Amino acid sequence: MQDFRVKKAKALSAELEVPGDKSISHRAVMMASLSNGDCEISGFLPSEDCLATVAAMRMLGVKIEVLEENDYGPIRLLVHGVSGKFTQPETAIDCGNSGTTMRLISGILAAQPFQTELVGDASLSKRPMGRIIEPLSLMGAKLTGTGERQTAPLTIVGSSSLQGIDYVLPVASAQVKSTILLAGINAKGKTVVHEPAVTRDHTERMFKYLLVKTLKEGDAISTWGGQTPESRDLFVPGDISSAAFWMVAAAATPGTVLRIKNVGLNPTRCGILKILVRMGAHINEVVDESGAESCGTIEIHGDKLKGTEIAGDEIPNVIDEIPVLAVAAALAEGRTIIKDAQELRVKESDRLSAVADGLRRMGVPVQEFEDGMEIEGGTVLKGAEVNSLGDHRIAMAFAIAGLFAEGETIVKDVECVNTSYPGFAAELKQVMEG
Numbered sequence: 001m002q003d004f005r006v007k008k009a010k011a012l013s014a015e016l017e018v019p020g021d022k023s024i025s026h027r028a029v030m031m032a033s034l035s036n037g038d039c040e041i042s043g044f045l046p047s048e049d050c051l052a053t054v055a056a057m058r059m060l061g062v063k064i065e066v067l068e069e070n071d072y073g074p075i076r077l078l079v080h081g082v083s084g085k086f087t088q089p090e091t092a093i094d095c096g097n098s099g100t101t102m103r104l105i106s107g108i109l110a111a112q113p114f115q116t117e118l119v120g121d122a123s124l125s126k127r128p129m130g131r132i133i134e135p136l137s138l139m140g141a142k143l144t145g146t147g148e149r150q151t152a153p154l155t156i157v158g159s160s161s162l163q164g165i166d167y168v169l170p171v172a173s174a175q176v177k178s179t180i181l182l183a184g185i186n187a188k189g190k191t192v193v194h195e196p197a198v199t200r201d202h203t204e205r206m207f208k209y210l211l212v213k214t215l216k217e218g219d220a221i222s223t224w225g226g227q228t229p230e231s232r233d234l235f236v237p238g239d240i241s242s243a244a245f246w247m248v249a250a251a252a253t254p255g256t257v258l259r260i261k262n263v264g265l266n267p268t269r270c271g272i273l274k275i276l277v278r279m280g281a282h283i284n285e286v287v288d289e290s291g292a293e294s295c296g297t298i299e300i301h302g303d304k305l306k307g308t309e310i311a312g313d314e315i316p317n318v319i320d321e322i323p324v325l326a327v328a329a330a331l332a333e334g335r336t337i338i339k340d341a342q343e344l345r346v347k348e349s350d351r352l353s354a355v356a357d358g359l360r361r362m363g364v365p366v367q368e369f370e371d372g373m374e375i376e377g378g379t380v381l382k383g384a385e386v387n388s389l390g391d392h393r394i395a396m397a398f399a400i401a402g403l404f405a406e407g408e409t410i411v412k413d414v415e416c417v418n419t420s421y422p423g424f425a426a427e428l429k430q431v432m433e434g
């Protein structure tokens with residue numbers, strides 16, 4: 001198992017780019033596969049999670065060619081869409097660590113007239129799947145979570161006569177919303193999903209871009225059956241959730257100016273910018289709205305940070321950034337309260353407990369609640385040994401904390417960063433060596 005050995009930062013590079021957005025890369029491969037022709041995807045994220053989606057679509061009979069690779073894997077793909085008609089795989093599809101792969105693909109498989117098995121690693125096999133089993137079953141597919149408590153392995157017996165539903169999401173989850181919408185384009189009539197709080201809208205945007213009719217009215221997102229996405233080339237911007245690690249490091253270093261280029265700036269994902277500004281950082285944005293996704297350059301000017309409250313409808317917008325925002329809170333003067341974030345307990349690890357434990361090891365006073373925590377910031381962090389629990393965002397968040405700590409921080413078990421950010425280790429090395 002690999003570790004990060006982190007020392008104080010020497011210099012944050014003045015300008016950087018981050019790899020492609022994970023959520024958009026998954027959707028690009030799935031929707032291109034569903035489409036009626038050839039789609040070139042550029043800016044694809046060559047991470048283990050997104051490669052699990054590529055492998056899954058290939059197992060379902062989709063031809064996917066690699067047009068270009070970088071040091072970490074494919075970044076430009078040519079997907080030959082099958083107009084929504086897939087072939088039954090011979091073996092179980094392995095979704096690895098990727099919840100997005102397992103949940104969104106279930107929405108596609110629910111409408112296929114065959115049976116499929118989906119398996120995942122130990123972490124994915126503990127994550128809740130009842131939340132997709134219920135709506136897809138209401139639509140007419142047969143899904144069984146053969147693990148304990150409706151968890152993976154999943155068996156899906158699809159149906160070519162799915163019915164549209166009107167469904168109120170019990171949790172604000174973009175994955176569940178997307179699963180239902182993906183099934184909805186192959187279901188009879190109209191499918192409506194009501195979300196309790198706004199979640200990332202990449203699926204809706206990509207549908208629109210590929211001429212799939214969708215409608216947003218208040219909390220309701222609707223689509224209609226009998227639609228095949230129109231093949232078009234797709235561009236994936238850089239992942240703001242990966243940029244978040246460097247944004248926090250820069251924001252907490254007075255005098256630093258860090259420019260991040262070509263990063264996705266979808267308003268349903270930009271909550272971190274508002275929070276860092278509230279904490280005292282200064283941020284300029286140049287946004288290009290011409291594509292399916294907003295994308296642009298952000299410039300972060302670091303300053304002395306102060307504590308804040310992160311709660312309510314803001315949570316889904318920063319759901320993946322909370323571990324690193326907790327690190328920002330530890331570096332800020334005063335108290336930060338994180339509330340309404342119980343979803344973090346069912347991510348790749350229990351992120352509330354992992355963050356609270358890691359911060360305490362580094363000398364930060366933290367009180368953990370069922371749905372969040374209170375962090376007393378402003379004490380000097382001390383280097384410590386922190387376990388990532390195999391969770392990429394925990395590993396990277398504590399690598400950033402280590403850049404500010406006295407002495408060495410050892411983050412254990414960090415291969416997991418490859419699920420979302422191949423190249424993080426190289427960037428970290430550069431920041432430590434100056």
Ligand code: S3P
Pocket residue numbers: 022023024100172173174175176178199200319320343
């Ligand atoms: C994702 C949505 C979020 C996020 C995950 C990716 C997506 O999960 O945590 O990393 O691509 O839709 P939930 O929507 O389940 O909260």
